[in-house]
Amino acid sequence: MSPCQAFRHPSPDTTSGWNDFLFLNEIHLPSSLRGNLLQEGEQMVSQLLNISKSTRSAPWELVQRKNRISIYRTNDESYIDSPCNTHAESTAYGELEDIARWNVISTTDSFNEVMQLISADFVEGKILANLLSPTKSDPYKSIGLRWASFKTTIPAERDYQMILLESSNFIVDKSGQSVACCTLKSVNLSIINRTLCTRPDSHSLRTLPLTGFTFQSTEIPRNIKITYSCYFDTFRDFPTWAVNIGMQVEVEQRIQGRIRFLESCRAKEATALVTTTHKYNDDDKNYSSSRNLCAVRSVAPDPLLGDASVLETRKKSTAAEIKKGSRPTTTSDCFSTRPENRALLFEAITQSQKLIVEAAAANTLAQHARETFLKQFIENNSFDQNYQHFTEKQHGLITSCGSKLKKYSIDQPGSDCRRIPVQRGNNRVANIVLTRQEAF
Numbered sequence: 001m002s003p004c005q006a007f008r009h010p011s012p013d014t015t016s017g018w019n020d021f022l023f024l025n026e027i028h029l030p031s032s033l034r035g036n037l038l039q040e041g042e043q044m045v046s047q048l049l050n051i052s053k054s055t056r057s058a059p060w061e062l063v064q065r066k067n068r069i070s071i072y073r074t075n076d077e078s079y080i081d082s083p084c085n086t087h088a089e090s091t092a093y094g095e096l097e098d099i100a101r102w103n104v105i106s107t108t109d110s111f112n113e114v115m116q117l118i119s120a121d122f123v124e125g126k127i128l129a130n131l132l133s134p135t136k137s138d139p140y141k142s143i144g145l146r147w148a149s150f151k152t153t154i155p156a157e158r159d160y161q162m163i164l165l166e167s168s169n170f171i172v173d174k175s176g177q178s179v180a181c182c183t184l185k186s187v188n189l190s191i192i193n194r195t196l197c198t199r200p201d202s203h204s205l206r207t208l209p210l211t212g213f214t215f216q217s218t219e220i221p222r223n224i225k226i227t228y229s230c231y232f233d234t235f236r237d238f239p240t241w242a243v244n245i246g247m248q249v250e251v252e253q254r255i256q257g258r259i260r261f262l263e264s265c266r267a268k269e270a271t272a273l274v275t276t277t278h279k280y281n282d283d284d285k286n287y288s289s290s291r292n293l294c295a296v297r298s299v300a301p302d303p304l305l306g307d308a309s310v311l312e313t314r315k316k317s318t319a320a321e322i323k324k325g326s327r328p329t330t331t332s333d334c335f336s337t338r339p340e341n342r343a344l345l346f347e348a349i350t351q352s353q354k355l356i357v358e359a360a361a362a363n364t365l366a367q368h369a370r371e372t373f374l375k376q377f378i379e380n381n382s383f384d385q386n387y388q389h390f391t392e393k394q395h396g397l398i399t400s401c402g403s404k405l406k407k408y409s410i411d412q413p414g415s416d417c418r419r420i421p422v423q424r425g426n427n428r429v430a431n432i433v434l435t436r437q438e439a440f
Contacts, residue, residue: 026129027192029145037131037187041143041167044183048212049173051084051229052181060087064248071251073232073244084210086232088251092215092224092259094266099215099224100140100170100180102265106130111146113264117257121150123159128192140170140180145187149203159203162186183212213258228255270355273348 029037060072071088092099105111108127115122125148132143149161168182186208209231216225232247 026127027145029129029131033189034131037145037165038143040187041131041165041183044165044167044185044210044212045169045171045181047210048181048183048214048229049171049179051087051210052179052214052227063244066248067252067256069252069255071248073247084229084231086247086251087227087229088255090226090228090255090259091218092226092262093222094224094262095222096178096180096215096217096224097140097170098266098269099262100168102262103168103170103180103182103213104134104140104142105166105168106133106142106144114258114261115148117261118254119150119257120253121152123149123151125149128163140168143167147192157204160206161203162206162208163189163192164208177216180215181212183210184208185210226255226258228258230254270351273351274355276348 060074063071063073065071069088069090071086073086105114106127108125111125111127112122115125125146128145128147130142130144132141134140134142144166146164146166147161148164149159151159163186164184165187166182166184168180170178170180172178186206188207211230212228214227214229216227217223218225228251230251232243232250
């Protein structure tokens, strides 16, 4: 199969810039290749779950525990060539079903957002194909093919790019524990690889071993345990401390980036719920206005008819026409235009109330911090003024102060002094006597 057939594009000899077509549209893959990729995506999830279970029995060594992230690695020879020799654990806040839904990434914008958060070397990415999309019966399962390019900070190496297979799912294991997971690994597709290598700005192609996140509920409500598993090259020629530093930086960025992505998804949904609430409130207002108008029309007699019996006959005929379907329903017929699904409205209102309470608590905390700061600042300022007054009095700058004018003696005979009235804390006027040098 030629690249032209794969991309549904004319011959590259007749069309200029055909290589860039890969980054503008989703590619077409033959059914056999799609089947192989779907099967590999299923195996990735099973393999990640087995790795997550094996971390409990393997001889793991704690490398670092910082910022609520615990990083482990193993030196067991049986795990050196395994898909995973490093894993990290942390916690996040939320519902497991929400996290499983946010793990489904089907747009280029979402893919670029999450990759920028978990990798500092990421440059750009593209959704090549969504092989399996979520359905109503299985809304948390997806498999897709992605392209990503990265920059390198090592002068001797070129920038690189990858063809990645991403798979996410939400399952219940044999013990009854619900687990949400998302995996990522590179795949070797000769058709796409040849196309990438023919680009003018082509970089080296690299491989990525199996890596992924698993999310599980804990005994604490809305507290989710995150486990990140990956393979980190040990670089046996490098000292252990250098390898550990590089691993700490990379793994910590992966977990923190994923948590920030989940928080971003939660904020977007909360904003959408608030917007939906305002829309439903407007619909309720329109419904109430329509209902009140119908009530007025049903009570007030029509002056053109003149007789109440004629009005009653007209109302019955109108209802019969509507029941038969010969007349379209309008707001004047007093039919409800209120949304059918009220559960979403109540959920949005509850979420908005929670956000308001959290904002009020944060505002109270900020106000308390501000008052504490001002109190400490005033105390420190008062102490500095008293200390300055004591120092100046010791040096003879301030000779005395009192509520009445008296004759003051100054160390230097013949020197004049100036009395400056000041306001005390008890609203009594005092005179501060300064020397000639200080007064002028």
